[in-house]
Every structure is written in C-alpha cells, then in structure tokens.
Amino acid sequence: MHISEEQLEEFKRIYKKEYGEELSDDEAYDAAYRVAGFAKLAFDFYVEDKIRKQKLRKDPKGFSLEGDGVYTCPICGRSTPANEMWYDKYGQKCIICQKAIDRKIIPGKVCKNTDSWYSTWEFDSYFKMKTPTVNKLVRQNILRARIIPDINCSIFLIKDNIDILPPKKLLESRSVQVAENTYSSQRWYKFQDPKEVLKDYKILEYINISKLLSDN
Ligand SMILES: [Zn+2]
Numbered sequence: 001m002h003i004s005e006e007q008l009e010e011f012k013r014i015y016k017k018e019y020g021e022e023l024s025d026d027e028a029y030d031a032a033y034r035v036a037g038f039a040k041l042a043f044d045f046y047v048e049d050k051i052r053k054q055k056l057r058k059d060p061k062g063f064s065l066e067g068d069g070v071y072t073c074p075i076c077g078r079s080t081p082a083n084e085m086w087y088d089k090y091g092q093k094c095i096i097c098q099k100a101i102d103r104k105i106i107p108g109k110v111c112k113n114t115d116s117w118y119s120t121w122e123f124d125s126y127f128k129m130k131t132p133t134v135n136k137l138v139r140q141n142i143l144r145a146r147i148i149p150d151i152n153c154s155i156f157l158i159k160d161n162i163d164i165l166p167p168k169k170l171l172e173s174r175s176v177q178v179a180e181n182t183y184s185s186q187r188w189y190k191f192q193d194p195k196e197v198l199k200d201y202k203i204l205e206y207i208n209i210s211k212l213l214s215d216n
Pocket of ligand 1: 073074075076077078093094095096097098
C-alpha cells in the first residue's frame, strides 16, 4: 500500500485540525498506513458482502463459499474450509450447523445473534464454570441444551433457559486505563457484585463465587 507525499501532508493537516497536534513525518506515515490498512479491510469486507448478497438473490437457499480460506463457524467454533461453509440469509456457518438449522434443532438467527445464546466454553469465560459442571447441570435438567448432531456440540439459548441464564449485556466487560495510552479489559465480576448482578438468575446457585473473584 503506497501513501504519496500529498496524502501524507493531507493526513497531517486533518490530524492537526482534529486534534491540534503536529505529527512528524514518521508518526504521520505510521498512522496513515494503519488507517489505510483498516479502510482496505473494511472495503474488501464490504465488497465481499455485496457479492454474496447478489448471489443470494439468484440462489435464495444459499451456497457454499469459494476459495481456499479457512473460516471459524460462529456456532460450533470449528475451523472449517471454505467449501464446507454455507452462506444464506442467516450468514455463514459450517454445513453441519446448517443441517441442524434445516432440521430446526437450532434457529438460524443464532448465526449472527450470538447474544441470544451461550456456548459451552462461554460458561468458563463468564462464570469460570468448567464443561463437566455444565454437562452435569444439563443432566439434572437445570440447563436446557440444543445439541448439534454429529459433532455433539451444545448451545444454550437464553429463551430456553429463562430465569437461569442472564442476558449477556449484564456481563459485559469494561475497558480501564492502566497506564498512559494503555487500556485493559476488566471482566464484569471485577467491578460489580456477582450476587447482585445474577440475583434473578438460577445459574448463581451453581457458580463458585470465590473462584470467580480470585480469577486474574
Ligand atoms: Zn458449525
């Protein structure tokens, strides 16, 4: 990606106008290069998305992806080659998860709306709850799982687990400044009382609070 003298001067001018600070050539080049990189990425993504949507008009049922890329399925999380990924109105996912959608085992909208469900590993990330405990709660009928056949992957829809699992927006991390120009992400239980946040949700009874609070 080439950035010309004129573009660099223009970038410095805009930066000065916006932030009141003069950048050196090196600083301006470095910043402009990064901005251009992000812009190219966003543009490539936009073009790819546009092409796929056009193709979808011709093939409303969807199509498998082309190319030799490897994708992460947003539902089961497996790395999947392009030709085993399926794209339709719900977005892209692997063909095994697609089959589970076709068979109405899981709703198609879980593909894009990842806030409407929890994956097994998210119990660890949000509650420090390991998979054997999650599986035990399923066996005890406390948690209701939807199981994707063939890969034995469980997902937990919030609507299936009302009063048990909280909406994810209650568990959002926040960004805290740890040094000048340095920010770090702080987990929800580090700045809120877990018992208070989860008081209306049964999952609280099964979380090891002291383990959660001692997590670094
Ligand atoms: Zn999948």
